[in-house]
Amino acid sequence: MHCCNALLVLIIFLTACTGSQLNNPYSDTEGSQSVLYQSFDERPKHMDPAVSYSSNEYAFIAQIYEPPFQYHYLKRPYQLVPLAASKMPEIRYLNAQGETLPKTAPDSEIAFTDYIIDIKKGSYYQPHPALAQDARQHYSYHSLTTAEIAQANKLSDFKNTGTRELIADDYVYQIKRLAHPKVQSPIAEIMKGYIVGFDEFAKQVSDKPKNAIKDMAMSGVAVLNAYQYRVRIKGKYPQFIFWLAMPFFSPMPWEADVFYNQPGMAEKNISLDWFPIGTGAYLLAENNPNRRMILLKNPNYHLETYPSEGEPGDQQKGLLIDAGKSLPFIDKVVFMLEKETIPYWTKFLQGYFDASGIASDSFDQAIQFTGSGGVALTSSMLDKGIQLQTTVETSISYLGFNMLDATVGGNSEQARKLRQAITIAVDYDEYISIFMNGRGLPAQGFLPPGIVGYDDSPQSHNPYLYDWVDNKLQHKPIEAAKQLMTEAGYANGIDPKTKQSMILYFDTGLASVDDRPRSTWYRKQLEKLGIKLVIRATDYNRFQEKIRTGNAQIFTWGWNADYPDPENFFFLLYGGNGKVKFGGENAVNYQNPVFDKLFETMRNMDNGAQRYQIIQQMQEILRHDAPLGFGFYPKKFSLFHSWYKNLKANSMANNELKYLRIDSASRAAKRQAWNQPIFWPLLLGGVLFIVLLIPAIYAYRRYTKEPLQ
């Protein structure tokens, strides 16, 4: 009883404190600020743009750091535009003697390519203690004593902040950081192959502290003037421009390294890896990955405006209403840690998160399939004014065959037909329907939509897997696969060597109980051909080891685009990148000299009809050779509330927060209406408890009055 009373008092107290929304998970008042509420489910490991390379980290750092270029927010296919740069780079080709070549020079003559990048004048860093200076122009916090560091527990404990203009030196400094072995950039090994002098610089500084590189030169990068720098790469590599749009190539002031590398700072978790310093639209005001991360609008952000043109249809969708307006629109972005899908989904429905994905267990609540096979929101979602946006991601999930394997691998006709039969039997339309709630697009080739070279005509298909019948795609019947098995010498799935059912092995790193249905599904697919598929489930480390050493036979694998160029996909099948022979990314160890030759030609070409033609030839070779079953392109379903404006899915760009706008008044009104507390069940519970207790009290009184037996 006392507990109930105490709870009621507490509830009344809390009601008085927070208005009528007792379930509001946010304690801070918004005031006149425009605040966006998002969630994250995995703590980011790195915030240093030289080290960070995963999407959950990019969700933060892409708002803070500004590489020279970015993807246009609205236009498709994806298109690069200047960000910190004032214009697109000037590209010069040089021969081995360093002489400038014409743009039309053959690839064989091009020994080097220079990217000359001009950056905007008047861009300033966010206020940061590393840039704070005293009256005598000395840095306030570059020579801290042990006692001073001992007193600080977080970056905001350093009260003074400063800023300075962004200069070309900062970009060059960052490239030198990428090379430093102690920074451990994941792209250091790749860049050794491209940027001139990168490898030599790495060796030169290997035993030096991180902040000792400021005055050391890397031969391939040079500051031409305060607002212009040059990056020299080996040969011709047109895709290098895409790297320049990734956070790796963001500017870094040398002062940051000096500040953070003082002894004792790392012990306090005050490091560049944890407290970024950038010129972007936002700054990281609170970094508590165990609870929440808060981004605030950078008060020093340079002028950038919302794009005034996009794709056809963007105008009708209201995506150009804010054209020409100054960015960003949102003052504060609160990211809350939410590991479980149930509270995450509930908070979204209560209006405490502005947008949401859809977990499998909430899918039926949110989505219904229409008669024509399309998707629509359920009435409960529509009643709340929730909207749905679907996008096919620039990723592929595929069924890989180890081409070094004696049975499924190799270029023999027998093996090729066996692989083709398996790809027909493994029905990814069914897989998408069963395991992904329809959130995938069966792949007809290796390139997902949005990547240059993707054939988006409706009748485009893989003729080895689908037929075009009655103006729609139809998966080939299993009889076609059985016919191929017969032609391969495995009629009815019987292995002629053993005279018994053929045994193949499916290797997977997904060994949990939850993953078993998927493995079982693969086994059943091959049963249709009379093949016995043995599931070899191991932990992920062992699975990776099998792939590295070529001991896997059939497996599933995937790739998420780094940039929207076919080179970023086809290199996964280039012979020179074989996993076993060369330790590269070609996990199926596919090697076809014709394909390799076309790849070498295609990767250096500018986009155009000729390149498109070569890409289609390469797709055709892959469809014919079937070193992998193309699988599917995952489809992303995003839900967002009616007050969430300007959302357009962009698989390449991660700096979309600056374009978003929130109608705070509408959100406040809806939250108020949706979250009125209900007290009567509590009162009812209390009354019931008392009623139940009364007869017991009477019984006790009677019992105590009875004489002892």
Add this chain to the structure above:
Amino acid sequence: MINYIIRRLLYAIPLLIGINILTFVLFFIVNSPDDMARMQLGQKHVTEQAITNWKQQHGYDLPLLWNSTAAAEEKVTDTIFYQKSVGLFLFHFGASDSGRNIGADIKERALPSLAVALPTLCVGLLVDITFALLMVLFRQSYIDRVGTVLCVVLMSISSLFYIIGGQFFISKLLRLVPISGYDDGFAAIKFLILPVLIGAFSGIGSGVRWYRTLFLEEASKDYVRTARAKGLTETQTLFGHVLKNTMIPILTGVVVVLPTLFMGSLIMESFFSIPGLGSYTIDAITSQDFAIVRAMVFLGSVLYVLGLLLTDISYTLVDPRVRLS
């Protein structure tokens, strides 16, 4: 007693070394330094050179337990085990493999864990003992019988059900408290109400049954009969005598868990987004961060040893017959 405490603390040293070796061996049976490097460097573009660099930077380029190429004592000291373990005994946990200082992380996460676990323990204890006493008071009545059945039912239900059900009913339907989250200071109260209530409620079944058994056993002793014969009421007997004499088994269960409350609860913290230590170890195992795993296992062992010692000491406080020697 001082001698006893010192002896127990000294016993703990070989125990902790043993636990450390066991953790080390088990971890490295499943993961190699190469696997750890791959996990930290990500899935893309990871070359052998990058792995070698990572191992060198993080001190995983040494042999695991025995360095046969080193000289003299360096055969032992120039190993991953020695280099990574020595600091633990001085509570210097070092940096995690992703670069964060573990000591600072533990300090930051311990308080939220405690903020959930301590009230849950106190409320749970209070509710369990109250209901157990109530059932003993009304023993043989319908309250006792219904209560016992109810306890068995409550014990049979998974704690996950209580969490999901509690979140659904209290937060989603009644909208009385936030469904998950945490805040600093007094602002944390509204986030703690639901996990504490659910934590206490989910333990009622087993807790009440356990305390009821203890109380009934005590209530059947001769001195209780004598007390009743002297004219004490049932409530005076229960609260004045039975409760006091049942303190030893109650203390055994409670004091031993007190230090480990810092370690938090994985499921509770995960569902309620409490930024505590509960998920720290599991996250570290998932991300193959050996530095955190060994630090947390070591800390857990130390706290458990401490809990057992505190239990022994508490016996002397509640029972004058017990002497530590």
